[in-house]
Amino acid sequence: METILEAPETLGTVRRLLGLTHKPASLLLDYLRGTGDEEPNPELLGEFLRSARTKLSRLALVRAEGKADRHGGFKSVYFDDERVLAVTKPLRSSTARQALIELLVQCAMHENGHAVPCVHTAHVRVCSTPTAGLYQVISHAERMKATLAEYLSSGDYAALDARNKGNAIVVMLCAVCRTLVKLEAELQIRHGDLKPDNIMQRDEAPSKKDPTRAWALIDFGQVRSNASVGGDLFFLLWWLVHVYAKHVPRKVLAVLALALDVPVSALESVSLNPPIVAKNGRVDFASRVKRGGTLGDDSWLKLYGVTKTELYSVQRAIKVPALEPKQFVLAIRRLYRQ
Secondary structure, eight states: OHHHHHSTTHHHHHHHHHTOOHHHHHHHHHHHTSOSOSOOOHHHHHHHHHGGGSHHHHHHHHHHTSOOSEEETTEEEEEOSSEEEEEEOOEEHHHHHHHHHHHHHHHHHHHTTOSSOOEEEEEEEEOOOSSOOEEEEEEEEEOEEEEHHHHHTSHHHHTSOHHHHHHHHHHHHHHHHHHHHHIIIIIOEEOSOOSGGGEEEESSOOOSSOGGGGEEEOOOTTOEESOOTHHHHHHHHHHHHHTTGGGSOHHHHHHHHHHTEEEGGGGTTOOOSSOBOOBTTEEETTSOOOBSSOOOSOHHHHHHSSOHHHHHHHHHHOOOGGGSHHHHHHHHHTTOOO
């Protein structure tokens, strides 16, 4: 993330994305590089107020009066013919700052050829009250077809035979691995929240030359710097093996489950209470994880042996050579059947 904010070309990205001239774009970039606790200075705040007259701001106000096509986190999403309009709820400055950084990360990735949706324009709207500084972040981006979660539950996927279902999963995983490798090598970041809800299918005809083009990553609000992207892959495989297992053909599922059987040494920086119990020096995350003590009533603990918060801690820290994308893609590609 710091790599993107400090890059010389980022100022130009800010200008294009928000339609700002050089000085206010510089002020905004300085603000984004800050701690996230301070409010925008008066000059930058004035620029936000002036930009309320833009076409995008007026469009957002009109669309927000109607029913959203989709809700996600802080965002209400509205579909146009070719684009998606995302309008956040009024946010405190620190949260709005993070939403802007997320858009900048996505823009930088798209401009560098990464598999992410294109963000065409964005805008910051002031919604302050007499006692609280509040802001909306609005964006107009490329429209996608469906999330991976939606695709796996769709009639189109259900109509495929086992071979083509397996091929579809392999193509998606190859696309994800390629993107993760580029994230780490070119931007020194990892996604941080890579689950089927944050992988999307493009709204275009599949390419026979490059079928992996059909898949893109979204939602970069949990981006981490200088961390292994193998944790991203671990997290995605965990969701596929547990929550979406019924949609994954058995032969593919067996390979994914095997990748989740990791050495306990890969978890040495993770501190959980009660601790995870290893068997023969390994922990099988494809099954319910065993713990060395009394567990609470959390539903995730009962089903999986870890809470959702603990799973996020594991994926942030885990380091397994077999889960590094360059290594894993060699195993998964063997499952593709012509």
